[in-house]
Amino acid sequence: MPASVPMSVEDVLTRLAAAWNDSDATAYADLFTDDASYVMFNGAVARGRAAIEDGHRVLFAGPLRGFRMESPAAPVPARYLRPDVAHVVLEGGTRPPGGDEVPADRASVVSFLLVRDDDGGWRIAAFQNTRAQVRS
Numbered sequence: 001m002p003a004s005v006p007m008s009v010e011d012v013l014t015r016l017a018a019a020w021n022d023s024d025a026t027a028y029a030d031l032f033t034d035d036a037s038y039v040m041f042n043g044a045v046a047r048g049r050a051a052i053e054d055g056h057r058v059l060f061a062g063p064l065r066g067f068r069m070e071s072p073a074a075p076v077p078a079r080y081l082r083p084d085v086a087h088v089v090l091e092g093g094t095r096p097p098g099g100d101e102v103p104a105d106r107a108s109v110v111s112f113l114l115v116r117d118d119d120g121g122w123r124i125a126a127f128q129n130t131r132a133q134v135r136s
Helices: 009-021 025-029 049-061
Strands: 032-039 045-047 078-082 085-092 108-116 122-131
Touching: 009 025, 009 085, 009 108, 009 122, 025 049, 032 049, 045 049
Parallel strands: 032 122
Antiparallel strands: 032 045, 078 085, 085 108, 108 122
16 A cells, blocks of 8 residues: 555645645545535635646645644544445634744634545545634
């Protein structure tokens, strides 16, 4: 099995943050299934790995240049629906360049549905990013 195959849910999410921080749209999208769905905070939907890569290439070169994503804390709270299907819900967001914290208006709740693929690794089949509710 190639060393590049993410062998755990935690590995996928750690690699996702690393690819984001490297502005590497190809590595980012490679963590998704070919037919993945990607729901953005504004309700827009990207369908398929190629669309996810193309969209992130534009974001990394433009409006989200230099934004940083933290790797999830271990252990990741994965709920295994079956041995080959995991669901993860995390709080997160991205920090602007030079920022130490995620601004309240960028805080999100993200949901991942991951599946084991034919090579025994994990990939993201569905993702949704929803802006967190501001609490007063």
